[in-house]
Amino acid sequence: MIEAGIASRVCIDSRKVVAGCIFVAVRGEKHDGHIFLNDVVVRQASIAIVDKVWHKKCGVAFLDKIIMLAVNDTVAALQHLSMIYREKFSIPVVAIGGNSGKTTTKEILHHLLSSKYDTLATEGNLNNHIGVPLTLLRLSKKTQIAVIEMGMNHKGEMAFLCDLVKPTCGLITNIGTAHAEFFSNEQDIAESEGELFDYLIKTNGALFINIDDENVVKQSIGATKETIKTYSMSSTADVQMTDIACDLLNGNTRCRIRTCSEIEPFVFNLIGKHNAQNVLAAVTVGTGFDISLNEMMLRLSTFKMKEELKRSITKQMGDVFIINDSYNANPESMNAVLDTIVKETEASHKGRKIAVLGDMLELGSRAEMEHYRLGKKLEAGKWDIVLAIGTFAPLLCKEKKIAYSRAFENTKEERNKLIDELTRLVQCGDIILFKGSRGMLMEELLNAFESRCKELRHKEKNYVG
Numbered sequence: 001m002i003e004a005g006i007a008s009r010v011c012i013d014s015r016k017v018v019a020g021c022i023f024v025a026v027r028g029e030k031h032d033g034h035i036f037l038n039d040v041v042v043r044q045a046s047i048a049i050v051d052k053v054w055h056k057k058c059g060v061a062f063l064d065k066i067i068m069l070a071v072n073d074t075v076a077a078l079q080h081l082s083m084i085y086r087e088k089f090s091i092p093v094v095a096i097g098g099n100s101g102k103t104t105t106k107e108i109l110h111h112l113l114s115s116k117y118d119t120l121a122t123e124g125n126l127n128n129h130i131g132v133p134l135t136l137l138r139l140s141k142k143t144q145i146a147v148i149e150m151g152m153n154h155k156g157e158m159a160f161l162c163d164l165v166k167p168t169c170g171l172i173t174n175i176g177t178a179h180a181e182f183f184s185n186e187q188d189i190a191e192s193e194g195e196l197f198d199y200l201i202k203t204n205g206a207l208f209i210n211i212d213d214e215n216v217v218k219q220s221i222g223a224t225k226e227t228i229k230t231y232s233m234s235s236t237a238d239v240q241m242t243d244i245a246c247d248l249l250n251g252n253t254r255c256r257i258r259t260c261s262e263i264e265p266f267v268f269n270l271i272g273k274h275n276a277q278n279v280l281a282a283v284t285v286g287t288g289f290d291i292s293l294n295e296m297m298l299r300l301s302t303f304k305m306k307e308e309l310k311r312s313i314t315k316q317m318g319d320v321f322i323i324n325d326s327y328n329a330n331p332e333s334m335n336a337v338l339d340t341i342v343k344e345t346e347a348s349h350k351g352r353k354i355a356v357l358g359d360m361l362e363l364g365s366r367a368e369m370e371h372y373r374l375g376k377k378l379e380a381g382k383w384d385i386v387l388a389i390g391t392f393a394p395l396l397c398k399e400k401k402i403a404y405s406r407a408f409e410n411t412k413e414e415r416n417k418l419i420d421e422l423t424r425l426v427q428c429g430d431i432i433l434f435k436g437s438r439g440m441l442m443e444e445l446l447n448a449f450e451s452r453c454k455e456l457r458h459k460e461k462n463y464v465g
Contacts (some may be wrong), residue, residue: 003065004281005169005244009021009022009259010022010023010024010078010081010134010137011023011024011096011134012024012025012033012078012130012263014033014036014039014040014043014156015039017039017040017043017044017045018043018044018441019043019044019045019046020044020045020046020047020116021043021044021046022045022046022047022048022049023040023045023047023048023049024048024049024056024074024077024078024081025037025048025049025050025051025074026074026075026078026130027051027074028332033074034050034054035060037050037062037066040066041062041065041066041366045066046066046067047066047068047069047098047448048062048066048067048068048069048076048146049068049069049071049077049078050068050070050071050074051070051071051073051074051170052070052071052072052074055068055070055404056070063168063389069125075129075130077195078130078133078134078355079133079164081133082132082133082134082136082137082164083133083139083163083164084163084465085121085136085137085139086136086139086165086166087166088139089139089143089146089243091139091143091144091145091146092144092146092168092169092289093145093146093148093165093166093167093168093169094109094144094145094146094148094167094168094169094170094171094285094336095148095161095162095165095169095171095196095200096109096147096148096149096150096170096171096172096173096195097150097151097152097158097170097172097173097193098171098172098173098174098175098193098216099173099174099175099176099189099330099332100173100174100176100191100274100328100332100333101173101174101274101275101277101278101281101333102125102127102149102150102151102173102331103124103125103127103149104270104275104305105173105276105278105281105282106121106122106147107121107288107303107305107306108278108279108282108300108303109121109147109281109282109285110147111300111302111303111440112285112291112296112299112300113145113147113285113286113289113291114292115291115295115299116289116291116295117144117145117289118143118144118145118279119143119145119146119147119443120135120138120139120140120143120145120146120147121135121142121146121147121148121149122135122147122148122149123135125149125415126149127149127150127151128151129157129160129161129162132148132150132161132164132165133164136148136164136165141246145289145319148165148167150162150165150196152192152193152195153182153362154182154192155183155188155191155192156192156195157192158192158193158195159195159198159199162195162196162199166203167200167205167349168198168203168206169200169205169206169207169208169285169288170196170197170200170205170206170207170208171207171208171209171210171281171284171285172193172194172196172210172213172216172219173210173277173278173281174196174210174213174215174216174277174367175189175190175194175213175215175216175219175427176189176215176330176331176332177189177330177331177332177363177366179297182362182364183364186215188354190215190218190219191219193219194218194219197219197220197223198219200223200227201220201222201223201227201276204224204227205227206227206228206288207220207223207227207228207229207271207284208228208229208230208231208247208281208284208288208390209223209228209229209230209231210230210231210232210281211230211231211232211235211237212232212233212234212235212277212423229284229287229288231280231281231283231284232280233276233277233280238259238260238287239257239258239259239282239283239284239287240257240278241255241256241257241276241277241279241280242255242256242257242264243256243305244270244273246272246273246276246340246343246344247271247344248323248340248341248344248345248349248431249316249321249349250392251264251269251270251271252267252268252269252270252271253267253268253270253271253272253275253276253279254266254267254370255276255279256296256435257280257283257293258293259287259293262292262293262294263293264293264294264296264297265297266279266283266297266300267300267301268300268301268303268304269303269304269305271340271344272336272337272339272340273336273339273340274332274333274336274337274340278439279300283300294399295438299420317453318453319428319429320426320428320429320430320431320432320453321351321429321430321431321432322432322434322446322450323337323341323431323432323433323434324431324434324443324446325434325435326434326435326436326442326443326445326446327335327438328360328437328438329357329360329435329436329440330360330362330363330437331360331363331370331374334357334374334435335377337433337435338348338355338377338378338381338433341353341381341431341433342381345431349431350428350429351427351428351429351430351431352384352385352427352429352430352431353381353382353383353384353385353430353431353433354383354384354386354387354422354425354426354430354431354432354433355383355385355386355388355432355433355435356386356387356388356389356418356422356432356433356434356435356442356445356446357374357386357387357389357393357396357433357435357436358389358390358410358435358436358437358440358441358445359371359389359391359392359393359410359436359437359439359440360374360392360436360437361391361437361438361439361440362437367392368392368395371392371395371396374395374396375395375396375397375398375399376399378399378402379399379401379402380398382401383402384402384403384404385402385403385405385425386402386404386405386406387405387406387408387418387421388405388406388407388408388424389407389408389409389410389414389415389418389436389440389445390409390410390436390440391410393407393408393409394407404425406421412439415444415448416448418445419445419449419452421447421458422449423449423452423453426453434446457458
C-alpha cells in the first residue's frame with residue numbers, strides 16, 4: 001500500500017479525494033470523517049481507514065463499495081503510515097520549530113531552496129500531529145529537500161513529531177510565552193521547544209541557532225561546533241543582518257546580510273524586525289545548502305507571501321493606512337509589530353496611531369499580566385486611540401496617557417459597536433493596526449470596517465475611509 005507515489009494521495013478531507021486515494025476518517029473538533037464515507041465512495045477512493053467501533057456499527061453498509069481497514073485509532077494509523085513512509089527517503093529534512101514566525105520562515109525557505117532543489121514544504125500551517133504526517137505522505141521520488149513546520153503546545157509533542165519526521169537539521173525561530181496555558185512555566189515551554197534540538201544533537205544533525213534569543217541558545221547546549229551555524233541581528237555570528245530599514249507604508253524592508261565570505265543588500269516585501277529575523281533564519285539555512293547570498297538576494301526579491309498566510313499586510317484605504325496583522329497574536333509578535341509601527345512612524349508620519357486589538361489567547365495564568373504589560377506598552381508608544389475587544393480588553397484601556405480608549409466584550413452586538421466607534425473616529429492620515437489571536441477573528445472586524453467605509457464613501461463624498 002505504501003509504494004512511492006501512492007502515499008501522496010492519502011487525505012483526510014473528503015472533498016479532496018480522487019480516484020485511488022487512501023482516505024483516513026479522522027474525528028476532529030468540528031467534523032467526523034466517517035460521516036463523509038458516502039462521498040468518499042462516490043469519488044472512488046481505493047481504501048478507507050476507519051475506526052473499529054464505527055466499523056462494527058456502520059461498516060456493513062460499505063462492504064461492497066470500498067476496502068476498509070478498521071483500526072483502534074485512525075489518527076495513530078495515519079501517523080504510523082507516515083513514519084513508515086518517511087523511512088523510504090534518504091534526503092535532507094529541515095525542521096522548523098519555535099513560538100512564532102514558523103510559517104513565514106518556512107515559506108521563505110521553501111522559496112529560496114526551490115531555486116536550486118526540488119523542495120517539498122508544509123502546506124499552510126499544518127504543523128500539528130495530523131498536519132505533519134500529511135506532509136510526510138506527500139514526499140515523492142523527485143523530492144530533494146523537505147521543509148517541515150512543527151508546532152507544539154504540550155510537553156513531549158515536539159519529541160513525538162521528531163520521531164515521525166526524523167529531521168536532519170533544524171532551527172527554533174524563538175522561544176517566548178505562546179501556549180503558556182498548557183505549561184507550568186517558561187522553562188517548560190523552552191524545554192518543550194528544545195526537544196527539536198535534543199533530537200538533532202542525539203542524531204548528530206545540524207542546528208541553525210538564533211543567538212539573539214538566549215532561550216534558544218540554552219537549548220543548543222551539547223551540540224558540537226561542527227554541527228552548528230549561528231545567525232544574529234545584533235552580534236557577530238556566522239550569518240549576520242545589519243542596517244535594517246523598514247518602509248512601513250510601502251510594505252518592504254531593506255537590510256544587509258553578511259557571511260565570512262559575502263555581503264549583499266536585501267530587499268523583501270515584509271515589514272518589521274520580526275519578519276527580518278524570519279528572513280535571516282531562512283537565509284542562514286540556505287547557506288547550509290550551498291546557495292550564495294547573491295542568489296538568495298535575487299530570489300528573495302520575487303518572494304510574495306501567499307494571501308491566506310499573510311501576517312502583516314499594509315494597504316491604503318482612501319486617506320487611511322491599514323496594517324492587517326490579524327492572523328494571530330502572542331506577547332512576542334504583538335510587541336514586535338507595535339515596535340515597528342512606533343519606530344517607523346516617529347519621524348515620517350504625522351497621522352494618528354490607532355490600535356484595534358483582540359485578546360492574546362492560550363496564556364493561562366500569565367494572561368492578565370501580559371495584557372497589563374501590553375497596555376503599558378501602548379502608553380509608552382504614545383498610541384492615540386486604542387479599541388480593544390475580549391476578556392482582557394479593559395487592561396489595555398486603563399492608561400491615562402492614551403488620548404482615547406474603549407473596551408468591548410466579544411459579542412456580536414459589541415463587535416458592531418466597535419466598528420461604529422472606529423468609523424466615527426477615523427481621520428485622514430490615520431494608521432490603523434488590527435491584531436489579535438486567531439480565535440478573536442480580527443479579520444472579520446477589519447472586513448466589516450472596510451465594508452462600512454465603502455458604504456459611507458458612496459453616501460458621503462468627503463468621507464476619509
